[in-house]
Amino acid sequence: MTAIRLFKGGFGHVSLLRAAGDLVTHAHPECHIILWLAGNPGAIQVGPERVVPDSNIAVxxxxxxxxxxxxxxxxxxGNFLAFYIDPRWIETHLGIEAGTPVFPSAAIPLTDELRGMIRSIIDHVFRGEGHQVLREADIEYLIETIVRGSAGETPSRAMRPVVDWRIRKAIAFMSAHVEDRVCFDALAQSVGLSRPHFFALFKEQTNLTPNLYWNTLRMEEALRQVEEHSLPLTAVACNLGFTSQGNFTRFFRDHTGVPPTLYRDATRPAA
Structure with missing residues (x-):
C-alpha cells in the first residue's frame, strides 16, 4: 500500500509518504532530507553510508x-516526510554555493527542537488550513535549521565540475534526447571512447554511471509530464520510450515509492 500527500513551494516540495516497496538506487538534482515518522524505517544507502532512520536520525x-x-x-x-530542495533555493537563501555538498554525512542527528518542528509541519501543513505563505515559511525554517545544524565544523568541498569534453558532449546528447532511447555503445563511440573507458570516465567525472544519470534525466521529465494533468499516462509512457504503461509505472514507483497515478492525484490543486 502506498499513499502520498504533496506540498510545493519556492524551496521545492515535500511529501508525506506511506510506502513499503524498495526504491532502486537513483539520484535527482534536488537535495533530499528523509524523516522517518512511524512503522517500518527500512535502510537507506547513500553512497557508501547505510543509515536506518529513526526518531533521532534523519537522512x-x-x-x-x-x-x-x-x-x-x-x-x-513505513511513514516518512521527504523534502526535495531546489539547490538554487539553497544557494540563494542559505548562501551555499552550487556544487557544494550540503550534507557532509548522510546521518543527521535530530534534536528535540527539530522533532517539535516536524510535528508542527505535519499538523499545520498537511492537516491544517493555514495560509500557504505561513506554511511555506515553517518548512523553510525547518530546512534551514537542519542544513545549518548538519554542516559541522569542517566545510564541505565543492564537487569537481565535469571538465572532460567527451563527457560534457555525452551529457548534452542525453539531455537533448531524454524522450528517446539511448544506446550507450553508440554514445561511447560517438565521443571516441570504448564502452569500458566511457563508463569509467563518466563515473569519475560525475560520480554516477551513465545508466543512473540517464534514469535521473528520464525521471525528471516523467515527473514534469505526470504533473501535466491533461496528458494521459499512456502518452507519458510512450513519450519516454516505454513499451507499456506497466513498465513506466514500475520505473516511476521504483524511483519515487508511489505509482504515477497517486503522484498525479497528489499534485492536483485543492478544490
Whole structure:
C-alpha cells in the first residue's frame, strides 16, 4: 500500500509518504532530507553510508548523490516526510554555493527542537488550513535549521565540475534526447571512447554511471509530464520510450515509492 500527500513551494516540495516497496538506487538534482515518522524505517544507502532512520536520525542526500531505500521482506509499510530542495533555493537563501555538498554525512542527528518542528509541519501543513505563505515559511525554517545544524565544523568541498569534453558532449546528447532511447555503445563511440573507458570516465567525472544519470534525466521529465494533468499516462509512457504503461509505472514507483497515478492525484490543486 502506498499513499502520498504533496506540498510545493519556492524551496521545492515535500511529501508525506506511506510506502513499503524498495526504491532502486537513483539520484535527482534536488537535495533530499528523509524523516522517518512511524512503522517500518527500512535502510537507506547513500553512497557508501547505510543509515536506518529513526526518531533521532534523519537522512540527508546531496544533489545527484546515488541513494536507495530497502525495506524488510515482510511488506510492513513505513511513514516518512521527504523534502526535495531546489539547490538554487539553497544557494540563494542559505548562501551555499552550487556544487557544494550540503550534507557532509548522510546521518543527521535530530534534536528535540527539530522533532517539535516536524510535528508542527505535519499538523499545520498537511492537516491544517493555514495560509500557504505561513506554511511555506515553517518548512523553510525547518530546512534551514537542519542544513545549518548538519554542516559541522569542517566545510564541505565543492564537487569537481565535469571538465572532460567527451563527457560534457555525452551529457548534452542525453539531455537533448531524454524522450528517446539511448544506446550507450553508440554514445561511447560517438565521443571516441570504448564502452569500458566511457563508463569509467563518466563515473569519475560525475560520480554516477551513465545508466543512473540517464534514469535521473528520464525521471525528471516523467515527473514534469505526470504533473501535466491533461496528458494521459499512456502518452507519458510512450513519450519516454516505454513499451507499456506497466513498465513506466514500475520505473516511476521504483524511483519515487508511489505509482504515477497517486503522484498525479497528489499534485492536483485543492478544490
Amino acid at each position: 540527508g542526500v546531496n544533489s545527484l548523490q546515488p541513494h536507495g531505500h530497502c525495506f524488510a521482506n515482510d511488506g510492513a509499510p
